Amino acid sequence: MQDFHVHSNYSDGSFLRxxxxxxxxxxxxxxxxxxxCNVGARERMAEMRRAYGFNLDLTYERRRQAIDRLRADTSxxxxxxxxxxxxxxxxxEIRSFLASAGFDYAIGSVHQVDGTNVQVASQFVDRLPAERDRIVETYYDRLVSLVESELFDIAAHVDLLERTTPLRGRATDEQYHRVADAFARSRTIPEINAGRALTDEEIVHPETQFFEILREHDVPFTLGTDAHRPFEVENRAEFLAEFVERYDLEPTVPPALEE
Ligand SMILES: [Zn+2]
Ligand SMILES: [Zn+2]
Known part of the structure; x- marks a missing residue:
């Protein structure tokens, strides 16, 4: 089993080693x-880089050397x-950055709608139901664009907003089918992401209904713990192994590793 999605101290995670x-x-x-990594030229994206202080677009070569050194020291x-x-x-900007950086593969994520991170529940509690539905619809529009852009090997945590109580349970089968149709036509594949597995109802992204619709479309999956800390790698990898067994899944690898 391989985990294709973890973080390190080159963004908001722990040391590589x-x-x-x-x-x-x-x-x-x-x-x-x-x-x-965000390379958007829009002011909101530049502001995030200034606020958080990690910039893989500037540090990836240093991280690459560190990963190379670790390769000599692990099986x-x-x-x-x-x-x-x-x-x-x-x-x-994303296309030209990926072409020049030459990563082994690339994951794409929709984290924000209208400049707001969809994981921050407090941003949505005061919104009216119709407004919440519009945010969900915009999120899935962005996700379909991501898949159709063909920029990425993997689309991360495809129903990220299910983590957020005020937005949870509002997505429709029509939205799920639209995303699944886009995946079926694209080289981009979704992941089974364990980011909410052990804190939140013991389920993965995508949740059950979305997962079944993706399977109806014969969409393959990669696995990702989305771990930021060492203990999360261990706990979530075990959770994913059980998930794979329960659904008799055969996880695949990012397309770039097969090309
Ligand atoms: Zn993410
Ligand atoms: Zn992540």
Whole structure:
């Protein structure tokens, strides 16, 4: 089993070496570092870079050297990957950055709608139901654009807003089918993401109904713990192993690793 989505101290996670050691003790065969990266020229994106202070677009070469050194010291396959913030307005910047950086593979994520992170419940509690529905609809529009852009190997945590109580349970089958149709036509594949697995109702992204619709469309999946800390790699990898067994899944690898 390989985990294609973890973070390190090159964004908001723990030191590379500790993550590798945790993956070894979890019995994984491969580990992909997919640190957060946004290259959007829009003011909101530049402001996020200033506020958070991590900028994989500036540090990926240093991280690459560190990953290379760790390769000499482990039997795991280590991957030098990225989790890019996606917005249709940023496609040009994302395309040229990915072409010049040459990662092993790229993950794309919709984290924001209208400049607001969909994981922050407090931003949505005061919104009226119709407004919440519009946010959900916009989120899935963005996700379809991400898949159709063909910029990425993997689309991360495809129903991220299910983590957020005021937005949870509002998505429609029509939205899920629209996303599944887009995946069926694209090289981009979704992941089974364990980011909410052990804190939130013991389920994965995508939740059950969405997962079944994706399976009806014969869409393959990669696995990602989305771990930011070593203990999360171990706990979530075990959770994913049980999930794979329960649904008799055959997880795949990012398309770029097969090409
Ligand atoms: Zn993410
Ligand atoms: Zn992540």
């Amino acid at each position: 500790g993550m590798v050691r945790a993956a070894e003790s979890a019995g994984l065969e491969g580990l992909g570092f997919a640190d957060h 795991l396959d280590l991957y030098d990957a990225v989790e890019m913030d996606y917005h249709p307005a940023d496609e040009g």
